[in-house]
Amino acid sequence: xxxxxxxxxxxxxxxxxxxxxxxxxxxxxxxxxxxxxxxxxxxxxxxxxxxxxxxxxxxxxxxxxxxxxxxxxxxxxxxxxxxxxxxxxxxxxxxxxxxxxxxxxxxxxxxxxxxxxxxxxxxxxxxxxxxxxxxxxxxxxxxxxxxxxxxxxxxxxxxxxxxxxxxxxxxxxxxxxxxxxxxxxxxxxxxxxxxxxxxxxxxxxxxxxxxxxxxxxxxxxxxxxxxxxxxxxxxxxxxxxxxxxxxxxxxxxxxxxxxxxxxxxxxxxxxxxxxxxxxxxxxxxxxxxxxxxxxxxxxxxxxxxxxxxxxxxxxxxxxxxxxxxxxxxxxxxxxxxxxxxxxxxxxxxxxxxxxxxxxxxxxxxxxxxxxxxxxxxxxxxxxxxxxxxxxxxxxxxxxxxxxxxxxxxxxxxxxxxxxxxxxx
Amino acid sequence: xxxxxxxxxxxxxxxxxxxxxxxxxxxxxxxxxxxxxxxxxxxxxxxxxxxxxxxxxxxxxxxxxxxxxxxxxxxxxxxxxxxxxxxxxxxxxxxxxxxxxxxxxxxxxxxxxxxxxxxxxxxxxxxxxxxxxxxxxxxxxxxxxxxxxxxxxxxxxxxxxxxxxxxxxxxxxxxxxxxxxxxxxxxxxxxxxxxxxxxxxxxxxxxxxxxxxxxxxxxxxxxxxxxx
Numbered sequence: 292x293x294x295x296x297x298x299x300x301x302x303x304x305x306x307x308x309x310x311x312x313x314x315x316x317x318x319x320x321x322x323x324x325x326x327x328x329x330x331x332x333x334x335x336x337x338x339x340x341x342x343x344x345x346x347x348x349x350x351x352x353x354x355x356x357x358x359x360x361x362x363x364x365x366x367x368x369x370x371x372x373x374x375x376x377x378x379x380x381x382x383x384x385x386x387x388x389x390x391x392x393x394x395x396x397x398x399x400x401x402x403x404x405x406x407x408x409x410x411x412x413x414x415x416x417x418x419x420x421x422x423x424x425x426x427x428x429x430x431x432x433x434x435x436x437x438x439x440x441x442x443x444x445x446x447x448x449x450x451x452x453x454x455x456x457x458x459x460x461x462x463x464x465x466x467x468x469x470x471x472x473x474x475x476x477x478x479x480x481x482x483x484x485x486x487x488x489x490x491x492x493x494x495x496x497x498x499x500x501x502x503x504x505x506x507x508x509x510x511x512x513x514x515x516x517x518x519x520x521x522x523x524x525x526x527x528x529x530x531x532x533x534x535x536x537x538x539x540x541x542x543x544x545x546x547x548x549x550x551x552x553x554x555x556x557x558x559x560x561x562x563x564x565x566x567x568x569x570x571x572x573x574x575x576x577x578x579x580x581x582x583x584x585x586x587x588x589x590x591x592x593x594x595x596x597x598x599x600x601x602x603x604x605x606x607x608x609x610x611x612x613x614x615x616x617x618x619x620x621x622x623x624x625x626x627x628x629x630x631x632x633x634x635x636x637x638x639x640x641x642x643x644x645x646x647x648x649x650x651x652x653x654x655x656x657x658x659x660x661x662x663x664x665x666x667x668x669x670x671x672x673x674x675x676x677x678x679x680x681x682x683x684x685x686x687x688x689x690x691x692x693x694x695x696x697x698x699x700x701x702x703x704x705x706x707x708x709x710x711x712x713x714x715x
Numbered sequence: 716x717x718x719x720x721x722x723x724x725x726x727x728x729x730x731x732x733x734x735x736x737x738x739x740x741x742x743x744x745x746x747x748x749x750x751x752x753x754x755x756x757x758x759x760x761x762x763x764x765x766x767x768x769x770x771x772x773x774x775x776x777x778x779x780x781x782x783x784x785x786x787x788x789x790x791x792x793x794x795x796x797x798x799x800x801x802x803x804x805x806x807x808x809x810x811x812x813x814x815x816x817x818x819x820x821x822x823x824x825x826x827x828x829x830x831x832x833x834x835x836x837x838x839x840x841x842x843x844x845x846x847x848x849x850x851x852x853x854x855x856x857x858x859x860x861x862x863x864x865x866x867x868x869x870x871x872x873x874x875x876x877x878x879x880x881x882x883x884x885x886x887x888x889x890x891x892x893x894x895x896x897x898x899x900x901x902x903x904x905x906x907x908x909x910x911x912x913x914x915x916x917x918x919x920x921x922x923x924x925x926x927x928x929x930x931x932x933x934x935x936x937x938x939x940x941x942x943x
Contacts, residue, residue: 294821298807305809614804620766621801622871623794623822625787 295628299635302615306608313604314644316597317691321648323590324683325676326655331583332677337669338575341489342539342568344416346548349373349381349555350537352562355571356578362393362537363568364490365403372534377561381540384554386547389414392535394502397461397473402447404461404495406502406532409433412442414541417489428455428482433498435526441478442496445486446664453480461495461505463513471513473505476522488670500530540565594687598694601640605633605698609705616706630696630703637695638688645687649676716742716911717763717879722772724758733758734936735772738929742878745902745912747922750931756915759931760881763913764797765789777878794823798872798910800882805868808857812847813838815856816871826875834874841870844907845900862893869901876908883915898924 303310342348342363350358351371360367375392382390391414394406412430416422426448431440443453453459457480463471478497486492504525508518520528542548548567555565616629624632660671676684717740724733733755740746750756761767762774765781773780776796781789798819806815813835820827820834830837842852845866856864865885872880882901886894902924905912914925922928 298810301809302807615807617801618805618807619818621799621805622818623790625790627787628790628822 292628292631295624295632296635298619299632299639302612302632303636303639309604309608310640313597313601314640314647316600317594317641317644317687318648318651320590320594320597321645321684321687322651322655323593323648324587324687325649325652325680327586327590328677328680328683329652329656329671332679333671334669335576337488338572339569340418342415342417344414344420344541345539345568346542346545347540347551347555347565348537348568348571349378349540349563349565352564355564355566356575358537358564358566359568359571359575361395362539365395365405365494366490371562372536373538373563374534374561375532377558377563378535378538380558380560381538381551381555384551386542386544386551387540388543389541391415391539392499392532393537393539394499394532394535396536397463397502397505399447399459399461399495400451402444402493402495403490404497404502406497406499406535408499411496414539415491417487417491421487423487423491424485426483426485428480430482431496431498431501432481433500435500435530437481438498438501438504438526438530439476439478439522440481440497440501442482442484443480444484444492444494444496446492447495448483450665453483455480455482459495461497463509475519476505476525488664493665499532499535503530503532504528594690597644598641598687598690601637601691602694602697605637605695606701609698609702612702613705613709616702617709620706620709626703626706629706630699633699633702634692634695637698638692641688641691641695645684645691648687649684716740716777717913718773718775719762720773720775722762722769722774724755724762724767724769726758731770733762735759735934736936738934740911740913740927742911743906743909744926745905745924746914746927746929747925748913748915748929748931749917749919749922750935752917755935756931757883760883760913760915763879764799764881765793791823794819795825796878798874798877798880800865800868800872800880800885802884803861803865803888805871806856806864808855810856811853812842812856812859812867813852815867816842816874818871819874819877823875826877829875837874838870841874841904842867844904845870846896862889862897865889865893865897866900869897869904873904873908873910876910878910880905880910880912881915882912884917885914886916886918886921894921 348358348362350362351373353371357367378390378392381387389410391407391411395403397404409430412423426445428442431437431442441459447453458477459480460477461473463473478501484491507525507528508515508520540551542551552565552567555563619629619632656671663669663671719735719738721737722733722735723731725731748756748759758767762769763776765774765776768782773782779792784792807818816838817834820830827834839852847863847866851859851863856867859867865888868885886897889897898921901912
């Protein structure tokens with residue numbers, strides 16, 4: 292009934308002071324639910340897409356989750372290193388097609404530095420088997436001439452304004468502190484990678500030899516006093532890496548993956564671990580799972596509380612509105628019209644709150660996106676709402692409509708009892 | 716037009732408060748219903764308008780007994796044929812004066828149809844008739860004085876020409892001067908529309924203006940022994 296709807300809107304606007312608070316609380320609940328859902332979906336997708344085309348990740352024996360977090364997301368710390376001999380033994384296995392060793396430990400302005408071989412740029416894939424592409428420049432040469440060359444990810448180039456030709460120095464360790472800088476051996480940026488939406492974007496890539504070079508005159512995390520090996524002189528030393536953090540392994544035939552995994556686990560010379568990336572990511576999700584569930588549960592509770600407050604506010608105001616309801620009865624509205632009026636009002640308030648909440652959630656995604664990208668290499672997509680988000684939105688509105696039936700029913704009973712002469 | 720036959724009514728869980736053997740109201744007449752407070756005037760109005768249902772007996776408006784209709788049809792019939800004026804708080808404060816007068820036409824297609832020149836034109840005409848200038852028509856209802864609001868209520872009760880107009884002490888909240896103005900307006904407008912008016916009040920001085928005078932304590936058999 293159009294007339295009823297107009298009356299409902301006019302009546303609600305008349306009480307917009309109190310109802311505004313209810314709208315805000317419903318908006319908060321909706322924003323939480325929708326935002327959480329978006330976060331959950333995107334983080335999960337981001338995790339799953341961060342590496343593909345790699346059959347195994349090999350590292351020191353630790354938990355698979357920790358290995359993945361460190362090797363792929365460059366978050367956390369390695370418990371132990373792996374000797375290059377072991378990596379070469381894995382490479383020699385007849386089922387193995389390629390191996391890309393990874394070495395982590397240094398950083399630049401808070402972003403991790405990855406030492407690797409030139410094979411990284413050919414073999415590393417992400418998302419839907421997408422290879423790395425260059426937005427500018429080229430990979431580092433991997434030769435002694437091009438020892439101090441670096442390739443940076445898209446986020447670093449954007450945030451710090453680097454382009455090919457820029458000079459950077461690396462910091463020992465993972466912190467932002469300037470104290471332990473490898474200041475005597477600066478690097479030149481020779482390439483900038485295109486944006487991937489993965490932790491690659493925030494990584495500085497250098498050759499394994501270069502990492503050895505900058506640590507020649509260091510021991511135990513600090514420069515050796517009295518020993519200084521200048522950048523040029525370092526080339527004369529044997530820069531073959533002895534240890535790496537982990538290695539990405541590609542197989543000739545995926546069927547052999549469990550064979551190779553067992554081979555690595557039983558390798559006697561060193562305690563090693565080989566993980567299937569997908570399995571490790573699932574395991575990671577199991578760890579995250581309970582946290583996810585509790586956040587969802589809290590959001591649902593917030594929604595319930597805000598809808599309860601809607602019911603409470605409307606119920607409390609019903610006494611004041613008995614005259615209003617009596618007037619409506621007098622002009623020909625029946626008790627069922629009154630019920631519909633109250634229900635329509637509640638539905639409108641819930642809809643307004645839910646829409647506001649959806650807008651807030653979208654704004655939060657836009658606002659927090661760059662932060663998450665910078666810290667974790669995960670991209671939040673400000674894309675169209677997912678099916679789950681529509682479902683949550685619909686659930687909030689439907690719950691609001693149902694909840695409004697409570698004051699609607701009360702108003703129905705009141706108007707029946709009051710008849711033409713309300714007891715006010 | 717309106718007939719009550721052997722009507723008995725008791726509030727739920729209470730003793731019988733109303734028992735009327737026979738009451739007939741003629742069409743187009745104005746009736747003054749008086750009696751002391753608590754004797755059941757409002758109850759009788761509720762029965763006449765079909766808001767309350769008699770426990771026993773028949774209440775027939777335009778030949779149709781209220782009790783034979785289901786609740787939804789009763790409400791629709793009341794919207795079509797009955798206009799109501801309360802003592803105070805007659806209007807929805809958040810709607811304009813004009814929208815308040817138009818309310819019955821939104822709930823009753825019959826009354827909307829009966830409006831000459833359409834509901835909006837009829838509302839404007841009625842408002843002028845009760846002495847409210849065009850500058851007030853768009854104002855919020857709660858911006859008017861009590862006297863002005865009562866006049867708007869009269870216009871609202873009369874729009875679309877309902878056959879029965881019920882007024883429950885509409886002048887009790889007005890001062891003497893306003894009261895006389897209002898009475899004149901109401902009676903004049905009812906006569907023009909040809910509606911039957913049932914006017915309830917405890918102020919007997921108003922009775923002279925009406926065609927018929929009804930004394931409820933005399934009519935009400937159940938009044939014997941009731942403490943006022």
